[in-house]
Amino acid sequence: MDVDERRGEVLRAIVEEHIQTAQPVSSQAVARSAGLGVSSATVRNDMTALERDGYLTQPHTSAGRIPTDRGYRYFVDRFADPTAVRGLHGEQQRAVSEFFRGAHAALEDLLHETSGLLARITRHAAVVVGPPTESARVRRVDLVLLQPGQVLAIAVLSNGAVEREMLTVDPDLSSEQVATAEQALAAALVDATLQVPPAPRPSGDPAADGLAGTAHLALHRRAEASHDPLYVGGASRIAAEQEAFATARSAATLLELLEQQVVVVSLVRDLLDQGVSVSIGSEHRIDELRDCSLVLAPYTIEGEVAGTVGVLGPTRMDYQQALAAVATVSAQLGNLLSR
Amino acid sequence: MDVDERRGEVLRAIVEEHIQTAQPVSSQAVARSAGLGVSSATVRNDMTALERDGYLTQPHTSAGRIPTDRGYRYFVDRFADPTAVRGLHGEQQRAVSEFFRGAHAALEDLLHETSGLLARITRHAAVVVGPPTESARVRRVDLVLLQPGQVLAIAVLSNGAVEREMLTVDPDLSSEQVATAEQALAAALVDATLQVPPAPRPSGDPAADGLAGTAHLALHRRAEASHDPLYVGGASRIAAEQEAFATARSAATLLELLEQQVVVVSLVRDLLDQGVSVSIGSEHRIDELRDCSLVLAPYTIEGEVAGTVGVLGPTRMDYQQALAAVATVSAQLGNLLSR
DNA sequence: GGTTGGCAGTCGGTACACTCGACTGCCAGC
DNA sequence: GCTGGCAGTCGAGTGTACCGACTGCCAACC
DSSP states (O other): OOHHHHHHHHHHHHHHHHHHHOSOBOHHHHHHHSOOSOOHHHHHHHHHHHHHTTSEEOSSTTSOBEEOHHHHHHHHHHHOOTTOOTTSOHHHHHHHHHHHHHOOOOHHHHHHHHHHHHHHHHTSEEEEEOOOGGGSBEEEEEEEEEETTEEEEEEEETTSOEEEEEEEOOTTOOHHHHHHHHHHHHHHHBTSBTTSOOOOOOOSOHHHHHHHHHHHHHHHHHHHHOOOOEEEEOTHHHHHTGGGSSSHHHHHHHHHHHHHOHHHHHHHHHTGGGSSEEEEGGGSSOGGGTTEEEEEEEEEETTEEEEEEEEEEESSSOHHHHHHHHHHHHHHHHHHHHO | OOHHHHHHHHHHHHHHHHHHHOSOBOHHHHHHHSOOSOOHHHHHHHHHHHHHTTSEEOSSTTSOBEEOHHHHHHHHHHHOOTTOOTTSOHHHHHHHHHHHHHOOOOHHHHHHHHHHHHHHHHTSEEEEEOOOGGGSBEEEEEEEEEETTEEEEEEEETTSOEEEEEEEOOTTOOHHHHHHHHHHHHHHHBTSBTTSOOOOOOOSOHHHHHHHHHHHHHHHHHHHHOOOOEEEEOTHHHHHTGGGSSSHHHHHHHHHHHHHOHHHHHHHHHTGGGSSEEEEGGGSSOGGGTTEEEEEEEEEETTEEEEEEEEEEESSSOHHHHHHHHHHHHHHHHHHHHO
16 A cells, blocks of 8 residues: 555545544544554654645644545545445435335425435435426416405416415406406416516406416516525534534524525535535635535436435535435435426 | 512512623622612612522522523513513514515415514514414315326415325326316315315216315315424524523524424414413423523404414513514514405 | 654643632621 | 621632643654
């Protein structure tokens, strides 16, 4: 085994040990556990070299070393095998297949529950980004007169999502007029996308036309304005992983970020076309995520990339397992949504 | 001012001071700030009496005193005026009325956004419980054939909520058969509640009848099984309020509790018929909520109690402001939903 | 050149003693 | 019943000493 190879093994041992213990790793521990057949002094030399090259850092002089983001990056690129399912225990695999066997919810609920599943098996926070509403075609349009002056506009999309918007209308509008408007709206939207801008719709009844126009505009606006849907599962894990964060405050701001959704969605979108990917600590430009890693896997519906599932944990996380989890879950989710 | 009255004022001063500073309050601080015209020695005597009666406690001998749950209870009962809006700053009031002026979302979204509003103005976590699905009547039923073998069943309820369920069916089922089933289902459900159990529905087409039955059963089951909808806003505040919790772990378990929803829903339901209510620390039997208080106000739709809005914060919270916030928000929300 | 054992040096953590300051409790006097 | 004063208690902060766990370096060895 030549020097470079051994240094890789030393780094690997340090990462694995540190993931397990959350403590700085000493040269002795590596020499003892890694089975390299060299003394701790040699390991020490390698460790100084690895630190010089930016893979390791020392919290303080008389302590062991911990991996830097760059160290994790090397570890993931070199040692983590995204195709290996072996990272998953039997129990976890069972949970996944059981979940997808029993799944029969509408799209939104399904994606939400999927985030919960992923959080459960990885014991970290999980995110699921749904298929963009823009791309889906309208299958059905409803205008429901809930009570005088109040109409609920509903668009059922081909992917099973449902867009809703409440409209306040003239209280004198009759249910027949609403029905007329519904037909007009259906004519304009069914089999189209919500991207289609509203157009004048001359028919017999101007009030009905008005309602159809309003409803179209409202649904159109909503589809325009809304970012891709994001579902977060197991956010409470972030609070439980407090120790990983520099300050108690940063865990709170991270949770806030997840609540606001939009930042996370754009981050995930940016990484979407890279296939299974890992983004470590300072690699993503969002400061609040400095102490976190994001392990993502896109899922496809009938061959098209539709969305992403991901795990959000501290940089000190079990990448092997997270990769295995997102890989299997995304595959199964894509399967389910394709058939 | 007689002794009992003064002791009340001492307690009040301690609670108010402690809410502000989060520190144990000393006799000197009370004597100085409360304007009682007595010396700190007298206050000390009152404080020992208040401690004997269980309203105060001492973290350690050489420290000031902090209120017990019982102390907060007395404070709330005696000094907090739920009808007073004065607890709210102008800025907060403006946020509330602006929010409700601009609101035009479907029920679920509206309630969710309301929880966000309440969290924003109180700077604590907020919960909103929606109207129970059981009571609402069905206004519209859709069976949408998304793709061969996959039907989405949708029920639009009179309160603007939308129940959805995905059904896997015979891939050979034609869209005409789905339409027939939709009509049969509509006949059974429209103007009824989802409580109505499925009944055999003999018509021309057994396949359509089968689908109608399956869809009915699925929607019925979902309505049965699902608890009242709960919307949580500002959960990140809980992480920010860490100091209020005994251990870092307990903040995480509290967040988990909110994710699971069911416990919180039943707790809130139990307190629903008490009008505006405050539940302090150990008063609610749920151990995870030992360090929290819950300030609730039910909202009514057309005179009927429909749900609840609430603030969940540390026992050391500004009850006056929380009460004012939930009172105005619940009133406005009820207003909006009634018209 | 790479590897090794040994040894000095560095630093965090803990234990202890001490002081300071902020309270309370109590009591005698008003 | 209130008050001022005083003793007592305890937490928090500080300085010191010490132990233990590392690393860094070096001379020796293969």
